[in-house]
Amino acid sequence: MISFLQQNAFWIITIVKIALLLFIVLTVNAYLTWFERKLVAHIQSRWGPHRVGPHGLLQPAADGLKFLFKEDPTPDGVDRFVYYLAPFLALALSLTALAVIPFGPDPIKLFGQKIDLWIANPDIGLLVLFAITALSVYGIALAGWASNSKYSLLGGLRSSAQMISYELSLTMSVVGVLLMANSFSLQKIIEAQARPGGWGVLGWNVIGLASGKFPVPQIIGFICFFTSAIAETNRAPFDLPEAESELVAGFHTEYASFKFAMFFIAEYTAMITVSCLATILFFGGWLSPFPASSFFQVTHYIPSITLIPFGLWVIYDGVKYETIFGKLILPGVGFAMFAIGAGLIALPGVNEFIQPIFWFTAKIFVFLFFYVWARGTLPRLRYDQLMNVGWKLLLPVSIANLIVTAGLLLVRGAK
Amino acid sequence: MNPALLIFWVLAGLAVLGALSLVWQRHPIHSALSLIVVMVCLAGLYLLMGAEFVAMVQIIVYGGAIMVLFLFVIMLLNAGEEEHTDFSKLAKFAGLPLALALTASLAALAYKQDASVPTPTQAFIPGATRQISSMLFKEFVYPFELTSFLILVAIMGALVLAQREKK
Numbered sequence: 058m059i060s061f062l063q064q065n066a067f068w069i070i071t072i073v074k075i076a077l078l079l080f081i082v083l084t085v086n087a088y089l090t091w092f093e094r095k096l097v098a099h100i101q102s103r104w105g106p107h108r109v110g111p112h113g114l115l116q117p118a119a120d121g122l123k124f125l126f127k128e129d130p131t132p133d134g135v136d137r138f139v140y141y142l143a144p145f146l147a148l149a150l151s152l153t154a155l156a157v158i159p160f161g162p163d164p165i166k167l168f169g170q171k172i173d174l175w176i177a178n179p180d181i182g183l184l185v186l187f188a189i190t191a192l193s194v195y196g197i198a199l200a201g202w203a204s205n206s207k208y209s210l211l212g213g214l215r216s217s218a219q220m221i222s223y224e225l226s227l228t229m230s231v232v233g234v235l236l237m238a239n240s241f242s243l244q245k246i247i248e249a250q251a252r253p254g255g256w257g258v259l260g261w262n263v264i265g266l267a268s269g270k271f272p273v274p275q276i277i278g279f280i281c282f283f284t285s286a287i288a289e290t291n292r293a294p295f296d297l298p299e300a301e302s303e304l305v306a307g308f309h310t311e312y313a314s315f316k317f318a319m320f321f322i323a324e325y326t327a328m329i330t331v332s333c334l335a336t337i338l339f340f341g342g343w344l345s346p347f348p349a350s351s352f353f354q355v356t357h358y359i360p361s362i363t364l365i366p367f368g369l370w371v372i373y374d375g376v377k378y379e380t381i382f383g384k385l386i387l388p389g390v391g392f393a394m395f396a397i398g399a400g401l402i403a404l405p406g407v408n409e410f411i412q413p414i415f416w417f418t419a420k421i422f423v424f425l426f427f428y429v430w431a432r433g434t435l436p437r438l439r440y441d442q443l444m445n446v447g448w449k450l451l452l453p454v455s456i457a458n459l460i461v462t463a464g465l466l467l468v469r470g471a472k
Numbered sequence: 473m474n475p476a477l478l479i480f481w482v483l484a485g486l487a488v489l490g491a492l493s494l495v496w497q498r499h500p501i502h503s504a505l506s507l508i509v510v511m512v513c514l515a516g517l518y519l520l521m522g523a524e525f526v527a528m529v530q531i532i533v534y535g536g537a538i539m540v541l542f543l544f545v546i547m548l549l550n551a552g553e554e555e556h557t558d559f560s561k562l563a564k565f566a567g568l569p570l571a572l573a574l575t576a577s578l579a580a581l582a583y584k585q586d587a588s589v590p591t592p593t594q595a596f597i598p599g600a601t602r603q604i605s606s607m608l609f610k611e612f613v614y615p616f617e618l619t620s621f622l623i624l625v626a627i628m629g630a631l632v633l634a635q636r637e638k639k
Binding site: 136138158179180184185187188190191192193195199201202210213214217218220224241256302369 | 501502505508512524525528529532535536537540541543544547548552570594599601
């Protein structure tokens, strides 16, 4: 038994990692919907979900159950095979993208095995992600076509045109980063941003300072990348494929129940992937924004310093919450946060280990916040404006950024 | 069985099935989907030979961009199922002999080359991306740039033709 485990350790570890990652990502997805509804509500001076559970925290579970138990009708005249294939394709591709994202540098040592914090780390990680992006058009386009509905077809057509257009600027905008890292590997791109001497935030590609030389900032590349990425994931203000006011619900008008939920999960997973990618490419991945010198050792307590007061505040909030359920749950959650924060101070080894993961998660969270913020505040573009922004603004600017970056790197002397 | 060989046979089988389905499907969208399966399987075969860069470009360019355009045009024209017409005379008389000749020559080639064809794992090329790019931008830079120029001319020609039709 033991020898079987040892011989097949790689496969067992990989399968367990995949299951764990799926569990985490699907949970995060569920709470991302809660986060988005709550945040957009507050932007629009509303309360958002607040009936199911304290602060509406059980809303995702209620939504999930509703999706599962709703009737799942198949409209008349659909192309059955493609109609069923489309949501699977959308969900499978967006979840596959997460396989190549590295979440932390140091492997965990467990049962004598080194467990890396990624599922796969190919040398062409970024290209794999772009390949998946290129294929993920099909989920939406096919859903629109197979539904046998005018609204869906228009949504599908719009999305394929939009995604083809923005894929170009999405790809062009990151070539500057590739030139600076000299690699397609996501891990090497992050490591290249930890400039010798420990510059912290200044070394990240978005500023691009290197020791003793002038900086090659990729801020324009980042703006092009993130704008294109929002369009590529069909999110507001580029959510024309599902513009409610003109196309009912666009490509997923004819989908109900869990097939609709699959599109939903695919969209939110794509948001997480894009946030990971923006973090990795431009904002130093798991690197701390502070220089690595002993003076900044204090910053290693930032996870605790954020968790402890937040936990205390949640306890305080829970004690004066109106419902009994909230009075029981919220202090419990708050106490758990407080305990984790205190535990990190007590266990320096663990604290050191979670530093990269903490920064990575924090940066992803900031980008997810940006996503929701953009949705809450920006009006949707008209279709011709969308095409103009993609072809006449983002593409030339990202190409210019590439040329300038290449020139600057040539002058500076790469590596 | 060698796992790489197993993956090879699965991918090769899928590619052949996809190609057959491409011909036999009656609906253009189903044919296009079959072609996507073929493209992705080919990418898998390239990956198996260690040509990572080529594999990913195969998916991005052929599996993604080009096939999306195919699909887009089919959807835009709202093409329905094909109607079956009588076989063309050429296909009736020359089709079978030509197909047989092609199969025979391919089989003969495969039979002859059998020993010299590298098995999937042997042909591993480290750093294929670097090699390809240095070849493209050093040795073959003029043909490469000329090809891009040719494509640009073709695009502009298509635009001019499309504009003329509008008037």
